[in-house]
Amino acid sequence: MISITRSIFKAIKLLLLAALGLAYLLTGILSIINWSVDLVGVNQQFYSNFIPRDLGFALVALTVGASLVASTLYALRGNQVMHLAAAAIGTWLALGALVIQAIVATATALDSVVLGENIDYSFVDEQLLRMDVILGCVALPISVYYTLMLREMIKSR
Amino acid sequence: MMPLAYTRDGALVRVVSIRTGRGLYRRLHELGIAEGKMLRVVKSQGPGPVIVEVVDSSFSNARRKSSFPFNYEAVGGRLFLGFGIAMKIMVEEVMAP
Amino acid sequence: MTSGKGVKIALAGIPNVGKSLIFNKLTGGRAWVGNWPGVTVEKKVGKLRINGIEVEVVDLPGIYSLTAYSVDELIARNFITEENPDVVVCITSAINFERSLYLAISLLELGANVVLVVNMIDLAEREGYKINYEKLKNLLGIPVVPTVATTGYGIDQLINTIRKSLYEKRRHAHIVDYGKEVEEAIKKLEGLINETVSELTSKYPARWIAIKLLEGDSEILDKVAKQPRGKVVIDRVRSLREDLEKSVGDLESYIIERRYEKALKLARATMVKVAVPKISLTDAIDAILTHKILGIPFALSILYLLFRFAFEVSTPFVDIIDLLVNVYLYDIIASNPVLPEWLTSFLADGAIAGVGTVLTFLPLIAFFFLGFAVLEDVGYIARIAFLVDKLFSKFKLPGKTIIPLIIGFGCNIPAVMATRTIEDENDRKTSTLIAPLASCSARLPVYLVVGGAVLGRSAGFAVLSMYVLGILLALLMGFVFRKFIFKGPSSGFIMELPPYMKPNISNIAMKTWERTKKFLFKASTVIFLGVVIVWLLSVTGPTGYLGSEHIEESFAGIIGNWLSSTIFKPMGWNWKVSIALLFGFIAKEVVVGALGVLYGAGEEEEAVKHAIMEYQVFTPITGYAYMAFVLIYVPCVATLAAIRSELGLKYTILALVYEIILAYVLALFIVGLGYMLGLT
Numbered sequence: 064m065i066s067i068t069r070s071i072f073k074a075i076k077l078l079l080l081a082a083l084g085l086a087y088l089l090t091g092i093l094s095i096i097n098w099s100v101d102l103v104g105v106n107q108q109f110y111s112n113f114i115p116r117d118l119g120f121a122l123v124a125l126t127v128g129a130s131l132v133a134s135t136l137y138a139l140r141g142n143q144v145m146h147l148a149a150a151a152i153g154t155w156l157a158l159g160a161l162v163i164q165a166i167v168a169t170a171t172a173l174d175s176v177v178l179g180e181n182i183d184y185s186f187v188d189e190q191l192l193r194m195d196v197i198l199g200c201v202a203l204p205i206s207v208y209y210t211l212m213l214r215e216m217i218k219s220r
Numbered sequence: 221m222m223p224l225a226y227t228r229d230g231a232l233v234r235v236v237s238i239r240t241g242r243g244l245y246r247r248l249h250e251l252g253i254a255e256g257k258m259l260r261v262v263k264s265q266g267p268g269p270v271i272v273e274v275v276d277s278s279f280s281n282a283r284r285k286s287s288f289p290f291n292y293e294a295v296g297g298r299l300f301l302g303f304g305i306a307m308k309i310m311v312e313e314v315m316a317p
Numbered sequence: 318m319t320s321g322k323g324v325k326i327a328l329a330g331i332p333n334v335g336k337s338l339i340f341n342k343l344t345g346g347r348a349w350v351g352n353w354p355g356v357t358v359e360k361k362v363g364k365l366r367i368n369g370i371e372v373e374v375v376d377l378p379g380i381y382s383l384t385a386y387s388v389d390e391l392i393a394r395n396f397i398t399e400e401n402p403d404v405v406v407c408i409t410s411a412i413n414f415e416r417s418l419y420l421a422i423s424l425l426e427l428g429a430n431v432v433l434v435v436n437m438i439d440l441a442e443r444e445g446y447k448i449n450y451e452k453l454k455n456l457l458g459i460p461v462v463p464t465v466a467t468t469g470y471g472i473d474q475l476i477n478t479i480r481k482s483l484y485e486k487r488r489h490a491h492i493v494d495y496g497k498e499v500e501e502a503i504k505k506l507e508g509l510i511n512e513t514v515s516e517l518t519s520k521y522p523a524r525w526i527a528i529k530l531l532e533g534d535s536e537i538l539d540k541v542a543k544q545p546r547g548k549v550v551i552d553r554v555r556s557l558r559e560d561l562e563k564s565v566g567d568l569e570s571y572i573i574e575r576r577y578e579k580a581l582k583l584a585r586a587t588m589v590k591v592a593v594p595k596i597s598l599t600d601a602i603d604a605i606l607t608h609k610i611l612g613i614p615f616a617l618s619i620l621y622l623l624f625r626f627a628f629e630v631s632t633p634f635v636d637i638i639d640l641l642v643n644v645y646l647y648d649i650i651a652s653n654p655v656l657p658e659w660l661t662s663f664l665a666d667g668a669i670a671g672v673g674t675v676l677t678f679l680p681l682i683a684f685f686f687l688g689f690a691v692l693e694d695v696g697y698i699a700r701i702a703f704l705v706d707k708l709f710s711k712f713k714l715p716g717k718t719i720i721p722l723i724i725g726f727g728c729n730i731p732a733v734m735a736t737r738t739i740e741d742e743n744d745r746k747t748s749t750l751i752a753p754l755a756s757c758s759a760r761l762p763v764y765l766v767v768g769g770a771v772l773g774r775s776a777g778f779a780v781l782s783m784y785v786l787g788i789l790l791a792l793l794m795g796f797v798f799r800k801f802i803f804k805g806p807s808s809g810f811i812m813e814l815p816p817y818m819k820p821n822i823s824n825i826a827m828k829t830w831e832r833t834k835k836f837l838f839k840a841s842t843v844i845f846l847g848v849v850i851v852w853l854l855s856v857t858g859p860t861g862y863l864g865s866e867h868i869e870e871s872f873a874g875i876i877g878n879w880l881s882s883t884i885f886k887p888m889g890w891n892w893k894v895s896i897a898l899l900f901g902f903i904a905k906e907v908v909v910g911a912l913g914v915l916y917g918a919g920e921e922e923e924a925v926k927h928a929i930m931e932y933q934v935f936t937p938i939t940g941y942a943y944m945a946f947v948l949i950y951v952p953c954v955a956t957l958a959a960i961r962s963e964l965g966l967k968y969t970i971l972a973l974v975y976e977i978i979l980a981y982v983l984a985l986f987i988v989g990l991g992y993m994l995g996l997t
Contacts, residue, residue, distance in 0.1 A: 102774055118781065119621035126614040133611065145604060152605040156618055163622050167629045174633035177640065217598055240809075243386030247811065249573050250382045250419060262600075263607050268707035269716065271607070271814060276581065295581070296416045297333070298814040300703050302717075303710035305809035 077135050080150060083201060084131030087157070090114055090194045091124030113194050120195065127157045127202075147213045154206030161199025164190070222313075224259075225267045225306035230317030232275070234258050239308045248309075252295055258314065262298060269303045324372045325400060326365075326479060329393060329424060330408035331417050332379035333815040335436045338466040338824055339408055340376045343476070348376075350831075353392050357737060357963050367480045375402065381416065383423045385536040387740070397429050398520045404482045405429040406475070411441035411448055411463075412816065414588065419580040425457070428488045428522040432478055433461045439468075440818070444597065446590050453587045458489055467821045491524060493579045495572060498564060502557045503527045509553055513546040530554045531561070532569045599816040603700070612704050620723070623692065627685035627727065628758075634680035642673035659862060663852055666914070668845070674910045675844050678728075681758050683833045685727035690828040694820040698723075699812055712796040715739065715810045718748045722791055724832070725755025726784070729952055731832040732757075733959040740810055743803035747795050749963050750972050753952035754791040756784050759905040763947045766909050766922055770929040771940035779941060783948050790949065790979070843955040847903030855896075868915060873899065884981070888946075888988050889939045898946070904953045938991030942984040950980035 093109045097116035100107055108116075130153025137146040168190035175182050221236055235257050238245055252274035253259065263271040273294040301309070328343075330336040340348070344363025353360045361376035377396060378389035385391060397405060407424050409417030414435075424431050435448055454461040460478045464471030494500065506527035511518060517526060517540065529537040531554065538554075541547045558568055565571040606615055651665040692698055698720060706716025717739055725732030729752060736748040764783055768776040799807075855873040856863055868874050869892070877896030885895050893915040901908040909925055916928040929935065935943060951973060952960065961969040 102778065104774065117777075119618075119625070122614065122621060123618045126611070126618045129614065130605065130611060144601065148601040148604050149611075152602060152615075156615065159619075159622055163625050167625060170630040170633050174636055177633050177636045213598075213601060217601065243384070244809065246384055246386060246569070246573065247381065249570065250577065251416065251811065251813075252577070254570065254574070263603070263703075265609065265707045269703055269710075271603075271703065296813075297413045297816070300699065300706075300812040300814050302706050302715050302807075302809045302811070304715070304807045305811060308809070 077138055080131055080138075080205065081135040083198070083205060084128045084135065084153075086128070086198055086201075087124045087131065088128030090198065091121045091128060094118075094121035094124060112188065113192065113197070115193060123156065123160050124194070127153050127160070129153075130156070144216070147209055147216060150209040151206065151213045154202045154209060157195075157199050157202040158206055160195045161202070164193065164195050164199070221310055223267075223307045224261075224270055224272070224301065224309040224311050225264075225303060227261045227264050227270065227311065227313065228266060228317050229261060229264050231261045231264075231313050232258060232315040233261060233311035234314050235309060235311050237310045239310070240305065244305070248305075251299060253299070253309070259311070260294070261317075265303075267303075268306070269301060270306050271298050271300050273298055324370055324483060325375065325402045326372055326404040326406060326483075327375045327377050327393075327396060327402040328406050328408060329377045329420065330379060331381050331410075331413070331420050331813075333813055334379075334408050334410035334413065334417060335466040336376065336379060336408045337827070338821065339406075339434065339436065339464070339472070339475075340374065341823065341827060342466060342469060342472045344374050356388055356392065358389060358392055359737065365476070367476060367483075372479075372483075381420060383420075383427060385534050391536065394427060397424075397427055403430065403486070404432055404479050406432050406434055406479065408434045408436055411435050411438045412444060413813070414448070415577075415580050415584045416813075418583050419577060421457075422492050422576055422580055422583075425459070425489050425492045426522075426525050426528065428525060430482060430486045430488065431459050432475070432482050433457065433459055434471075434475060435461060435463045436466050438463050439465045440816070446588050449587045449589060453583070456583060456586065457492075459487060467819075467824075488522065493576050495528075495575050496565070498561060499531070499568075499572070499575075502531065502561055506530060506550070506553065506557065509550055510541075513549050514541055514544040516544065517541065528572065531558060532572050533558075597816065602817055603814075606697070606700055607703060612700075616701050616704050619692070619697070623685070623688045624726070626688045627681060628761075631680040631684040635677050638680065639673075639677050642669060642676055647673070659856070662856060663849075666852060666856075668848060668852075670848075670910055670914070672841060672845055672848060674906045675841065675904055678758060678906055679833070679837065682728050682836050683829065685758065686724075686731070686829045686832045687825065689724065689727070690825040690832075691820050693828065694818070694824050696815045696817045699814050702812065703814070709792070712792045713799040713807065714747065714792070714795045715741070715744050715807065717810055717812065718744070718751075718795065721748055721752045722755045722788060725752050725757060727758055727832075728836045729753050729755065729757045729956040730959050731835045733956060733963060734835065736963070741807050743799065743805050744807055744810075746803050746964060746968065747798045749960060750798055750968065750975075751791040751795045753956055753960075753972065753976065754787050754794065754949065756787040756948055757905070759953065760947055762909045762922060763901075763905065764944050766912070766926045767929065767935060767940045767944055770926045771935045771937045779944065783944055786945065787948055794975070794979070843958055844904045844953075847954055848907075851900050851903055851907070868896075888942055888984055889936070890943065891934065894934060894943065898950070901947060902951055902954065904955070905947065908947065938988055942987040942991075945987055946980045946984040948980075949976055949983060951976055 094114050094116060095118070097108050097111055097114060098118060098121070101116050114120075130149050134146050134149035134153060137143075137149060168186075171190055172182055172186065175186070224233070227233055235253060235255055237255060238248060238253070240248070248254065253272075258275045259272045260275050261270055261272055274296055276295045328336055328340055340361065340363065343365050345365075346363075348361050348363035351360050351362070352358065358378055363374045363376070365372045365374050375396065377393040380387070380390045380393050383390050383394040396402070405424055407417075407421045409421060421431065421433055433453070435450065435453075438448065441448065448463070450461045450463055460482060462471055462475045462478050464475060466472070495503065503524060507523045510523045510526050514526075521537075526537060526541070530541065530550070538551065541550050544550075562568050605611055608615075647665055647669050650669060651661060653661065656664075689698075701723075702716040702719060704716070705719045709716045709718055720738070721732040721735040724735050732752045732755060733749055736745050736752060739745040739748055760783070761780070764780045765776075768779045772779050851873070854876070855868050855871050858867070858871040858875070860870070863871050869878075873896050874892065876899060877892035880895040880899070881890055881892040890898075894912065897908050897911040897915065900911040909922060912929070913925040916925065916932060916934075951957075957969055957973065960972050
């Protein structure tokens with residue numbers, strides 16, 4: 064009975080991880096599509112208010128996504144070390160992107176003050192309602208979890 | 221026997237010969253890499269640059285273990301050897317990864 | 318204490334032991350940075366006050382040993398023997414104990430008065446072991462001070478120990494036992510040395526000379542040979558070596574091996590296991606960050622975040638400076654009724670405009686170096702060098718070369734200086750010459766303005782392509798230089814990969830300030846001079862002073878016209894943009910401002926962009942060619958000055974010439990390609 068619930072928990076954890084990973088991958092791919100479509104001049108955009116058309120943004124999203132997906136694969140293959148490492152470090156990068164965007168948002172706000180411009184709702188929309196921020200917030204608790212797990216594994220074993 | 225550059229992640233190797241100039245030879249020796257010494261390959265871009273640990277099997281005062289189930293202890297920090305140098309150090313594999 | 322001369326101490330240690338931090342803690346930031354005479358190795362000197370006495374603290378270069386094979390090591394050992402520091406503080410790291418002790422032993426053999434510091438004991442404890450300092454002290458016969466430099470623990474005790482050691486000098490040359498036969502030989506040589514070349518023994522211990530001679534140390538052999546009775550010694554050495562090598566094999570290797578074993582023995586005897594962690598955090602992190610597949614995407618992502626941090630977070634500060642200098646200050650000066658017109662023009666259009674533009678870059682550069690210093694302090698930069706080593710080796714360059722190139726994205730001047738850390742002579746010279754190809758932050762406004770004006774949607778991509786192009790060209794030119802000019806096999810390179818560590822604020826602040834300072838001082842002095850010249854050229858003409866309204870008739874205008882009708886003709890660049898290029902020679906930051914002035918659009922980037930669009934100055938192709946030209950054409954004057962101090966005049970001229978030619982050829986190529994593809 065207990066072992067079944069444990070397995071269910073494990074499965075749920077992995078599903079969450081994989082889901083987050085896929086979310087990041089999707090974000091990255093859409094960003095690239097938006098970017099190349101915009102380059103060519105066609106007017107079709109996918110969720111462009113949430114996903115900036117920026118190659119660097121796409122790169123970060125794809126890297127995080129790949130790392131998290133790899134982590135689930137490692138878990139399935141039984142490599143606990145790599146599973147925890149990939150999850151922890153992947154989410155650290157996600158948090159890094161979140162933090163940088165938060166700092167940039169603050170700086171932009173400050174800049175508007177300096178230039179004497181008004182800050183209105185469009186600021187929140189532009190600066191904060193973005194996938195790196197949204198997914199980053201989702202990644203935060205997951206990151207804490209896996210980092211603690213990693214620390215545990217290092218101390219004992 | 222093969223150049224250090226061609227080893228695989230996690231292998232334990234013994235240095236057979238070092239074909240560099242005097243200065244570099246000495247520098248390597250002072251860092252713990254010389255004929256007969258054992259190295260653990262931490263990361264290899266095979267073929268390419270390598271990250272190695274100098275292992276000292278007679279180090280009985282157990283310290284940081286070299287991550288894998290060997291009874292060897294690492295001496296000093298990890299060394300990153302560029303592709304060029306890794307090609308000039310010939311080693312033989314003692315234990316597979 | 319040495320009478321007459323001041324009290325002097327030296328800090329020595331292998332790389333990554335925390336020596337710079339300890340230096341900082343001892344000297345309280347009162348340090349002066351220069352060069353060791355005759356070489357391009359940095360010398361840091363500071364002052365420490367003990368009991369009312371001013372002690373000079375010299376930071377020796379980070380070295381693993383005291384051989385004659387490396388400039389850094391020679392500097393260190395010559396400093397100890399020529400300048401006789403009263404104390405040599407040897408800083409060891411508890412987590413890299415054997416290698417640090419090897420250096421300590423070498424220092425003791427040299428007869429230095431050593432105080433041993435064991436730093437990073439907190440990290441050792443975290444890895445599960447402690448060090449028995451008392452035992453170490455007894456085994457070596459010298460004072461031992463444990464420290465945690467990042468918190469300051471042990472520093473007071475260190476200062477106290479230094480003070481005591483100033484009065485109690487020790488000289489222990491006999492640390493290592495080299496085995497019966499070699500020791501006999503050493504003894505014989507010692508006697509002979511004392512007899513025949515005693516002038517040298519006032520500087521070096523006789524035993525040390527004997528050991529070095531047997532090792533085959535080229536500097537010592539040379540010094541002994543130059544002595545009047547030196548030949549006797551040299552001959553004896555030769556015969557002794559022959560005999561010894563019959564029984565122990567290569568003598569130099571044998572000696573090194575014994576010394577190394579001594580270091581191992583000392584370490585084993587004094588390190589006590591407390592716990593055994595199986596995997597370290599560093600291993601786990603490296604498993605991902607140096608992963609064959611994930612490693613590079615992570616590196617690029619991290620660099621991307623670094624760039625965002627530097628460029629976007631600095632914006633408000635840039636705007637603040639811009640407002641203060643280019644608007645308020647400019648207005649005050651420009652509208653003053655008191656000064657003569659030419660002086661007003663000089664101050665407003667020359668000094669303020671020129672220097673002001675450069676100052677607006679300060680926040681950007683400071684933030685970039687801040688971010689870089691964090692990555693460096695954590696230990697990640699070394700991993701980047703590892704990741705690119707394979708790619709770089711295809712161009713005959715060491716992976717370490719990427720470090721100056723990354724720094725160069727902020728500013729080329731500290732990038733050129735960062736090439737000093739590359740040991741191989743040929744590799745280093747090559748890196749210095751290709752460092753300016755990294756697209757520094759000063760070039761970005763040109764890309765944004767020109768690209769934004771004529772490339773519309775593809776502007777962002779074009780800007781990215783400039784950065785990529787810079788790196789590609791750096792690799793290509795690096796290959797060319799390495800193959801044809803700085804020939805010779807690379808001595809390759811070895812780098813110790815330190816474990817990942819928590820970033821330390823004072824370290825980071827120190828490194829950021831050092832690099833930003835270089836930009837600030839060099840840039841403001843050299844650029845100020847250049848700005849004066851540029852201003853002069855643009856307000857005076859063959860008929861005398863013209864004022865700032867008649868640039869076309871000034872010398873600058875004449876030159877611009879000549880340029881645009883001759884060599885820049887195929888690119889279709891008019892005289893205004895040509896003269897802006899000339900101004901860019903002083904500092905690339907000035908190009909956009911110059912364009913603004915020439916088109917009467919002021920300095921604001923948006924305005925300049927509109928002016929360029931309105932006057933149809935560029936076509937997409939000629940605009941892109943212009944961007945590429947600005948990327949490559951010449952390092953700014955301040956960077957040239959830095960190259961000069963590293964490589965000398967000859968190579969500085971080479972840098973100048975090759976870049977102009979490369980830029981011109983590439984611009985022509987772009988225009989030609991565009992023409993052929995019908996993209997005019």
